[in-house]
Amino acid sequence: MLRIGSGAGFSGDRLEPAVELAEKGKLDYLVLECLAERTIALAQKRKKSDAAMGYDPLLEKRIRSLLPVLKQNNVRLITNMGAANPLGGAKKIIEIADELGLHVKVAAVTGDDVLPYILKKCDSLEFKPRLSENVSILSANAYMGASTIVPAIETGADVIITGRVADPSLFLAPMIHHFGWSTSDYELMGKGTVIGHLLECGGQLTGGFFADPGKKDVGGLAHLGFPLAEVQPDGSALLTKLPGTGGALTLRTVKEQLLYEVMDPSSYITPDVIADFTTVSLREDGNDRIVVTGGSGKERPSELKVSIGYDAGFLGEGEITYAGENAVGRAELAGAVIQERLQDCYEELTVDYIGITSAHRGSFSYEGIPYEVRLRVAGKTYEREKAKRIGEEVEALYTNGPAGGGGARKYLNEVIGIVSAMVPMDIVEAELQVMEVKPNGA
Amino acid sequence: MVRKLYELAHSRAGDKGDVLMLSLIPYEEGMYEALRERVTADRVELHLKHIVKGEVTRYEMPNIAALQFVCQGALLGGVTTSPGMDTHGKTLSYALLEMEVDL
Known part of the structure; x- marks a missing residue:
């Protein structure tokens, strides 16, 4: 044994x-x-x-x-x-x-x-998923x-x-x-x-x-x-x-x-x-x-x-919370404002409402309105400064966004992608x- | 009678790249056959249509009275590059358990 x-x-x-x-x-x-x-x-x-x-x-x-x-x-x-x-x-x-x-x-x-x-x-191997050219492994x-x-x-x-x-x-x-x-x-x-x-x-x-x-x-x-x-x-x-x-x-x-x-x-x-x-x-x-x-x-x-790990740029994120009467309405307004301010800057901007859509992408919901909701905005880019800007814009909702936003946080992380190959x-x-x-x- | 899977079974989510795996394990092993008949790959694909972009394959495990669903294209690119909140899809076991079946 x-x-x-x-x-x-x-x-x-x-x-x-x-x-x-x-x-x-x-x-x-x-x-x-x-x-x-x-x-x-x-x-x-x-x-x-x-x-x-x-x-x-x-x-x-x-x-x-x-x-x-x-x-x-x-x-x-x-x-x-x-x-x-x-x-x-x-x-x-x-x-x-x-x-x-x-x-x-x-x-x-x-x-x-x-x-x-x-x-x-590199050129003869089949990577899964496919690896775009000029990425750095x-x-x-x-x-x-x-x-x-x-x-x-x-x-x-x-x-x-x-x-x-x-x-x-x-x-x-x-x-x-x-x-x-x-x-x-x-x-x-x-x-x-x-x-x-x-x-x-x-x-x-x-x-x-x-x-x-x-x-x-x-x-x-x-x-x-x-x-x-x-x-x-x-x-x-x-x-x-x-x-x-x-x-x-x-x-x-x-x-x-x-x-x-x-x-x-x-x-x-x-x-x-x-x-x-x-x-x-x-x-x-x-x-x-x-x-x-x-x-x-x-x-x-x-x-x-x-x-195989490769450099996939940076992920910038920002979060801010709204609570009380019409919290969802104010969070959604905040999301719309961020999208307008940052549109055209990123290939794709992810806007989540934590408490409603962030985990299951809005697939399911229970009756009733959440008392508090947290806006989360995220985007990927190869430029560090550009990724950083997402959190900065969310933080700026304090004085430039809807009423009563609190607890803003910003994050900047390097992204490392993974693909695999057989040898x-x-x-x-x-x-x-x-x-x-x-x-x-x- | 319409029952939520949450009442009948438990589940754990796993991930490999952009693939999500969801187990479905009835609390009572005697319920396995009823779930096997009702919780088909097609039904899961429809139930998770906003989450799973690719195909759903179901594997049967009668030896432990459990089902396994393998969902392609479910994790916004996968844990390492997803811009989402739950990059692993760890919470998605509970999305499966939201499904209703008629018993």
């Missing part, structure tokens, strides 16, 4: 649940999945301005709080917090271990960065599979840090290593991928992003516990969470997560396998305990997906680097 905990479901995830899992979970491995599609392009930008950077911005904080607990409880860490710079991340972890006086071995997996190849082959990272992580585990490292790998592969790799599974046993690769997929979003399996008071109640949400899996050699698993933590692990929460971000459930494609979720069975085995059996797979695709598997070569630090005198 192998116990794997999931300590983060995204880059900005909460820190405490992972520490708690490492402390009390009797884990063999803790996995932190921290890399969204766009995150790596942003990280690439940071690396450009400082070659030592480019790993996850929360790496230092997470590692500082986790490392002593991990060492004490003999739990190994697997994470994609390396982002655009796994080697830089590994060096930082060694530095922290040294400060804390811990004996730590770190293995860094690189090779996912295929930017030179993509730039060279910032990053290109191939989704590597579990087989690139297994050698890092074999080094005996306490911490395994990667860049872009498929999320479920972070969990599948320790299963392959521990049980000696063959990576061409697609049945097992499929089962392990199901477990990895269920775990990869942390608290989303245990009642996070689930509660709807009165309909789907979740106790102790403020103290949400993250999931762990007890994996068996046959690829089945018990999903559970620590006693005393908040949240809920039920058939309902597991079903929501099994289908989360899945296109065709009979063909969930990773670099390891084409997994079939339509053969998965779920069974309740007591409070906060779900047994997962079944799941299967077919031979992995011969190509790897590459996620032959053999152009991606995983590399492994191991570093170690021992306390003085040891």
Whole structure:
């Protein structure tokens, strides 16, 4: 049996649940999945301005709080917090271990960065969606599979840090290593991928992003516990969470997560396998305990997906609130005024009324008039100053717009677009680097 | 009797680029067949016509008594470049649950 905990479901995830899992979970491995599609392009930008950077911005904080607990409880860490710079991340972890006086071995997996190849082959590759010419490509990272992580585990490292790998592969790799599974046993690769997929979003399996008071109640949400899996050699698993933590692990929460971000459930494609979720069975085995059996797979695709980040200009936004009698009328007047003032300046100006149309684009409404409404104006452009002007014009509604507008805010953000392309598997070569630090005198 | 999907089922939204995925999971597994008959891809496409610009494909998951709807062109270009408020489309599970079915 192998116990794997999931300590983060995204880059900005909460820190405490992972520490708690490492402390009390009797884990063999803790996995932190921290890399969204766009995150790596942003990280690439940071690396450009400082070659030592480019790993996850929360790496230092997470590692500082986790490392002593991990060492004490003999739990190994697997994470994609390396982002655009796994080697830089590994060096930082060694530095922290040294400060804390811990004996730590770190293995860094690189090779996912295929930017030179993509730039060279730019004209012959098919990008999805299509990329307009003369955009500037910032990053290109191939989704590597579990087989690139297994050698890092074999080094005996306490911490395994990667860049872009498929999320479920972070969990599948320790299963392959521990049980000696063959990576061409697609049945097992499929089962392990199901477990990895269920775990990869942390608290989303245990009642996070689930509660709807009165309909789907979740106790102790403020103290949400993250999931762990007890994996068996046959690829089945018990999903559970620590006693005393908040949240809920039920058939309902597991079903929501099994289908989360899945296109065709009979063909969930990773670099390891084409997994079939339509053969998965779920069974309740007591409070906060779900047994997962079944799941299967077919031979992995011969190509790897590459996620390509490009500079998509700037997004300027402005918001202002109206409340009380005729709030909607005044907000709509404000929206019309902004449109008149800014018309012809932007290809497309988005005007939303938060409280009425901003989330579901006005598709549905309930009877009654909202007491307060917030105008939101947004537009994209390649010129920074022009993007900034949107927020400035909304702010100027204070003295130049309808009565009683308050709480104006303006935002300016760089936009990084993502497209994908497929590349032959053999152009991606995983590399492994191991570093170690021992306390003085040891 | 006309019932709102919200009363009968729960849903979670996911996104990949400009594609929105919506699960539909009946609270009672016995309700799966009734929803499978009534909540077709065409009906969802019509229900979400102001949101989903492309095709809706439905996948059936009898093993867990759930349906999955994959909606193309639903996220104003997708999370990274959308000028919208909810760039991921995280709230859109509740747009699906606004649908009414006759039971």
